[in-house]
Amino acid sequence: MSSAPETTASPKVVVIGAGIVGCSLAEELTARGLHDVTVLDQGPLPAPGGSTSHAPGLVFQTGPSKTMTAFARYTVEKFSALEVDGSPCFEPVGGLELAATPERWADLHRKAGWAASWGVRGELVSPARCKELWPLVDESMLLGGFHTPDDGLARALPAARAQMRRAQERGARFLDRHTVTGIEQADGRVTGVVTDRATFAATHVVSAAGFWGPVIGRMAGVDVPLLPLAHQYARTKPLPELAGANDPRTGASKPILRFQDRDLYFREHTDRIGIGSYAHRPLPVDPFAVLPYDEARARALDMPSSLPFTEEDWAPSWEACRTLLPALRNTDIEEGFNGVFSFTPDGMPVLGESRALRGFWLAEAVWVTHSAGVARAVAEWMVDGYASTDLHECDLHRFEDVQRSPAYVRERGAQQFVEVYDVIHPLQPMDRPRPLRVSPFHARQQELGAYFLEGGGWERPHWYEANAPLVQESGEAEKTKERDPWSARHWSPVVAAEARVTRERVALYDMTPLRRLEVTGPGALAFLQRMTTNNVAKKPGAVTYTLLLDEKGGVRSDLTVARLAAERFQVGANSPADQVWLERHAPGDVQIRDITSGTCCIGVWGPLVRALVQPLTRDDFSHEGFGYFRAKETYIGHVPVTALRLSYVGELGWELYTTADLGLRLWDTLWEAGQEHGVVAAGRSAFNSLRLEKGYRAWGVDMTEEHTPYEAGLDFAVRMDRGDFLGRAALEQLPPVERRLTALLLDDPSAVVLGKEPVHLDGAPRGYITSAAYGYTLGRCVAYAWLPPLPAGSAVHIEYFGEKVPATVADEPLFDPKMTRIRR
Template identity: 65%
Template sequence: MPKIVVIGAGIVGTSLADELTARGATDVTVVDRGPLFATGGSTSHAPGLVFQTNPSKTMTAFARYTVEKFCALSHPDGWAFNQVGGLEVATTPERWADLHRKAGWAQAWGIEGRLLSADECAALHPLVDRDRLLGGFHTPTDGLAKAVRAAEAQARRAMARGATFLPHTEVLGIAEKAGRVAGVQTSDGVLAADVVVCAAGFWGAELAKRVGLVLPLVPMAHQYARTGQIAPLVGRNTERTEAGLPILRHQDADLYFREHVDRIGIGSYCHRPMPVDMSTLMADTAGESMPSMLPFTDEDFAPAWREAAGLIPALEDSKVEEAFNGIFSFTPDGFSIMGEHRDLAGFWVAEAVWVTHSAGVAKATAEWILDGTTEVDVSECDLYRFEDVARSPEFVMTTSSQAFVEVYDVIHPHQFRSDLRGLRTSPFHQRHVESGAHFYEGGGWERPAWFEANAGLLTDLDVPERDDWSARFWSPIAVAEARHTRERVAMYDMTPLTRYEVSGPGAAAFLQRMTTNNIDKSVGSVTYTLLLDQKGGIRSDLTVARLGPATFQVGANSPRDFDWLERHRPDDVVLRDITGGTCCVGVWGPLARDMVQPLCPDDLSHSGFRYFRALRTYLGAIPVTMLRVSYVGELGWEIYASAEYGGALWDLLHDAGRAHGVIAAGRVALNSLRIEKGYRSWGTDMTTEHRPAAVGLDFAVRMDKGDFVGRAALEQAPLPLNRLRSIVFDEPDAVVLGKEPVYLAGDCAGYVTSAGFSPTIGRTVAYAWLPTGTQDGEAVTVDYRGTRHTATVHSEPVVDPDMSRIRR
């Protein structure tokens, strides 16, 4: 077992020490600049609310494990977790509708919860003004964590197994040797270590800078106040029990509440973002009880107090008696940051973690360090999920501030940030603007969702009307674009697809070892394959084109793929991200060959250029690489060129297509077409929690090709309990957006991953995880924000099962 040093004895560091030692790693030392266990960090003042339900399955799993673990902790001073339950109330129709959506997440992720009427809310929490409420959502297993007690209880367990805790130990630097950590430099000398974990809370980003690592997080101040005595609470609680009413969230006003015996604690996000200047932190917090507490700013709390008293009338007879602006971390996307430094082996981070998710993050980090992989998919929290632009100081500050403002907002799943747009654009961007593109952002790229120029295609198309929620960030034009692709031909901007060049003498052997399919084939071959982790979970899916004996173009999904390949890359292989220097147009539809062949000197017939082959050629005077693949299930190609040819390439293709009715189509149409054609999307339909057999991707695994990462796990894998299935909704106007619970015979049996309206069959088609024994033709029910829709399990693909359209 490695010698491990954890920096930070807050809730994350103590949880991690407990998890590591429980797995046999007894040589664990935890250091902290403060005393034990009220160290002075965010844990020391955390209000301790643990609401488990989250739109993220991963974050919900982290919170659920935290609750399970904390419920079993004991401390001589009293409880570590008080399972009083949670109550979220709605005072607006929009919030009430969103609580129905949240109730669906709870069902999908296995959290007990129930929607309540206004009367039931008032009965459960008598302090609230029943007349203000439309209803609420109650989760009985949520509750209050006594954060310092929970930290100490876990630390004591770790110490009983051999761990050491060192208070008042300032970390001055990280010792390195031959590209690995060697220890932690302190004022008392160097603590030797094979593994160092930075769990320093909002100090973590400053510490990481010392080893050349950017942690995209911003320390933010958040207001918390305690009232004077509240008459209705007198005699309800004792000093030892402290609270008995459910923890309460009034998200319409950006507020939460908890009891402190006969007083109420009020947390507020109802104020401007207050980023913390770490260079002046000690001076700014001078006079406060700890360096994670800034002086309270009364003027920022005034609106919060008015809203709080409106919901809880008893507050009108009280006032704020003690308050502070507490510091904790925000990230651009609201997720934690976990992982190992790629350029300094053995240096790990577990940062931007709230008490809510602390034990879950610690468990996953311990698994990752000791076993090389995690039980729960952590891609949303991966240190290397961020594109280069997202690590810039301006981006981190701007987006983290937006994340603070939106922490309690009702966020649509297709809603994207408004600031710092237009940072990454394809060479076709101006043409998209001229065609009235509606853009969304992904990975920093501006991506056209649909084009107003195609509105005329709606004249003979009957698209069912959508409810207000599902109609946001969507247009029926996208359905028309999808239909046009099936009937004629369309051009799709595929430039944002991540592309790597893998080259060198060892390139073929490297990709053979890293992926599941056989890629060591002839030059010009294109192979769909998977990246697995050691337990056989799907890290990503790739499209690999062999462009030369030792040169491959790899279509990937995210910076995590580059990180994974780079960590395993041998010295005789060169890995380059070529995305920004290239562009790509997808030309697909039954008339694609009629449109493109006149531009190309090579034979583009089915016999001359077969499916899943690559060709380096010219279109007009422009050098291109064409891949005969199709994410929409139609005849056509992904056409790549160097970025400087992009504008000319788009115009050349568009002009050639005029006679064939070519249109530019957006990503909403692309998504609908790929779902009806049976194509998966990594990160949405499948993650590391799923093996190929469960996802229907066995065809991309060649067990006879030799060893590859994850092979041994696949050989020993049991039959999957659940499988990804296509479902088709019975009614044309039924809509789902993803993450809705799916019921079989009245019981929640799975959840929707992604969905789109099929232009071919005129109904919504979705993917859903369902029990393995579920048969084609079985009836299911899906809960969409409180409305039940019926659907039928369908064989795959729903459209063109014999692949005749794509192999014309």
């Protein structure tokens, strides 16, 4: 995210795009006192020809992302209060998702859990109830459905008009028939927008151009990682079964309908049915080749975003429609088109101020469903410097450089289209392009039978089949009960063996994907002191766990800061956005460099680790000679390393960093020396289990900008007895804590949950799970949840696929509370 924007006495904001996002943003900005707002569009208003102009308007609020659900909830709330010419801009007809397969029926149970976690009303219903809600459905093919009564239909163009009027009343102006031809800039800041009719001075420019986003981005010299794709939508001829059923002013009375097993959705259009299909092949669209509005009309297109219907892609979907809704067998399609809209590599919006050009903002890849919520968040961000909603999943800087290549954006964007309605496991890796990023140890990991998942483009071993004999030898197979089909995906009993060996002997972990920044310069110490919450003003050789806060005191990241020399620090960070945040605050005498790709890291942990490492170095690795949270630059065998005595698995050990060219030699050196100590390679799954037993938080999962350090249990990382730091003033004004990140132990030793499930207290959902994993040392599944403050021993229930799983609030840390295993 950005820092608070630099503004003049009267900031001038130009929004490019007068679709639903641009209109919503203008309304939100003017509501916050920014009245010098100009919205430009190349097409005619109020229907300028982008995705908004053809959107079917379905608003299903519930999804796996808490942030996206919050966006959708606000959109429903806001549109429900809007009217145009006496007609509402939102019709709360409800939503109904159908299951025709056991896998989908199980997934709807999971979705019902999300709804309860995020505060959306919903219930699982029988096939008979599905038939009551949608009489045209063939209930014999259904196992059930998920009904959400507060979902419904957004009338996108009227909603845009209503917000446009509000913004105009506060001083905003909307200009159509203005084609943007350039973005002016000076000294790294945006200064204006050039159109074919005039030039508009600006201190802030927001690209809300939808699938034209890459075109605007190129003018500004800014990457916009989205792929426009065409999506089929058709309307039937009038149906006798719908005659007189719906008021023509609203057009619908039945819930919006999803038949995701066939990649279809349905809505009523008075006496017709509108049908959207994701079942066809991806149809990428070149945003630079999309016709201008008038040229599109001249070629018999309704608008630039409405392309000719491809009949050959429709046939399989039409057959599936007629199977689900037998009434369609007596009619046909009256009209159809292929509508263009945007997909990103991970399916999320692209929001925020550009790193490359200050004052140039993106609000792209946003669907009508989330439009008002996104607009509010971006307006807050621009005016206040932060949003009230966590935006890390949407931050334009979340992508690695390799994920921004045109080839990657095209391939992953197309796959997002294919997977829109797929049942996706939370650990499910992408199939292509892989492998993309590999550590120097990759060849050795393959030899050991690594099971790779993927994150940030990195191949990440989750366990090693070479350790399978350990399962039988130790009886792990007996201890590890058979899992349910969902939690058994991307899991193996080998994980238990790797966790046990880490606790009893020693294990090597590939920690290369951890982001590493080098911060140097005369002002480096003062800068890091100002940016973080803990005291990093320690002598060289010290390592400090600390936090980055935003202006409201929210945890925007956690860091480990190793002071390697007076003016040189190695910072362990979380995402590319952390570097952008630091760079935007850095004074001229501080340099920040990402060294991740040129380096690598092995975590070597376990009670026998000192016996393994000490013979390989002349430096003293005893507890007295190399204390906890200390750093040394030394050698392991022939390899120069930066050794940090840290442990996120709760065992004695070190993180050993070296350059990528020497990584394989470091691995082989440790591997060979470790044979006499029973060393194993261990994967990410064991790591996650061990770190949860120890109570270590994962930023972006357990806590985000929506949480304060005190709520997250990170008080120890905040030093209020030193000088000022970013977010301190907000911490001083915080009200008493009303929620806490809480450790839970599941009562049943064989039960597991995975994360995002609702937690019930006194029969009602009161929170949700963040991280969860089986704790093999404890013999119970460990889960962390956001809940009201509760004493240890309190009983709660976690809803897992519709079942209420009992759990108990536990004191933490659950494992080795006196830290005797790490500090020895």
